Amino acid sequence: MTYMQNRLVQFLVIYLLSMICGMAPIQAQVENNTPIVKIIQPKTSKPLKWNTLIPYSITVNDVEDGNSAYEEITDWEVLLIAKYLKDSSLVKDYLARIKLDLVPLFAMSKSTCLTCHAASSKLIGPSFDLIAKRYRENDRAKTYLTEKIISGGTGIWGEVKMPPNPDLNKAEVALIVDWILKQADNPTPFYVGMEGAIRAQKAQTNSDIGVYVLTAAYKDHGLTSAPKNQKLGLQTITLKIR
Ligand code: HEC
Incomplete structure (x- = not known):
């Protein structure tokens, strides 16, 4: 459904509800929806291998901004962070602080820094x-x-x-x-765009194991009436590496 169709349906539902309740139509309080971000590739079922290129792909669906399947999402506004952690017990702590990476990264993507600078x-x-x-x-x-x-x-x-x-x-x-x-x-290795390849690092020793935490994120454009009220959509997956 397009943005306009969606708005129309929202309006009709509220109008009908208010008719049923015998009230005058009430002004719809429309909230900005959170984008739905999905990591399609890689799959979590298969462990990664050190020092390889891992193809990735991401989809984004946002009620207001559109759907990446219909090319309605701007590629460079989607980010992927690929963080290596020595132990899966560190994942929870890392995710609690993920916004410390996402806030400056989105500030840079918004102002075109990332067209000239990479990790x-x-x-x-x-x-x-x-x-x-x-x-x-x-x-x-x-x-x-x-x-x-x-x-x-x-x-x-x-x-x-x-x-x-x-x-x-x-x-x-x-x-x-x-x-x-x-x-x-x-360092926080990050990638710009919905498709690409992650470079998994080299193992330091032969017995190294660990996990890669992949976080895909998209910050929406808010509502036309409230462009500053933006919502962040993200998905995180954890993959073993050996
Ligand atoms: C059009 C390409 C371009 C864009 C856009 C761009 N940079 Fe740069 N940036 C460069 C180049 C080229 C240099 C090297 C300048 C030099 O040699 O003094 C540089 C240098 C830097 C440096 C190091 C400065 C130094 O003196 O050592 C930082 C930090 C930096 N950029 C951050 C940013 C940030 C943050 C943004 C976005 C707000 C940004 N850049 C946007 C091309 C760009």
Whole structure:
């Protein structure tokens, strides 16, 4: 059902109900629905293998924004985080803190940073893990990077220029910078888009086992009347790796 059809049905149901109750039609209080995000691939039934490429695919269905099956969802607004944990007993704690990754990642996807920066490979700009390693020992990194992101610039990583981002507010950028600076020691591998491949890391020792926690997420656009009231839809699956 399209968004408009859905709204029409909602309106008719409320209208009929109010007629039945003998009341004047009441104003419909429409809530923004939470998007339904599903990881279709990989399946949890099969353990992953170290150092392999694992194809993934995600679907998104949101009453207001549309359905990925009909290409109504913008690909780059869907994110996947693939986190390796040494032990499945760590999963619960990790998931309790997943928003610490999702909030800065969605702030970056919204403002196009992720078209130029990836977790650990170079795109137009340097990868976040290299940026974090470069500024690891630098006390002034937070202030410097916040200003640089807002005003843009060139000459540190090469000749390519990063465009300025004057629309971002300092608090939002500070949150992003905090997250980037954490990517040296405890990186969060993330992927943009509904389809792609996850690179499972190499085992450190022959006896290594552990789990991969995959979290697919989509932040909707809210209602036209209340665009700031956004809802986050996510699905998490845990896969063994050996
Ligand atoms: C059009 C591509 C592009 C976009 C969009 C972009 N960047 Fe960059 N970014 C670059 C390039 C190129 C560099 C390297 C600049 C240099 O060498 O000084 C860079 C550098 C950086 C650095 C390191 C700065 C330094 O001086 O070491 C950070 C941090 C960064 N970007 C974060 C972001 C964030 C956050 C956003 C979104 C708000 C963003 N970038 C958007 C291309 C981009």
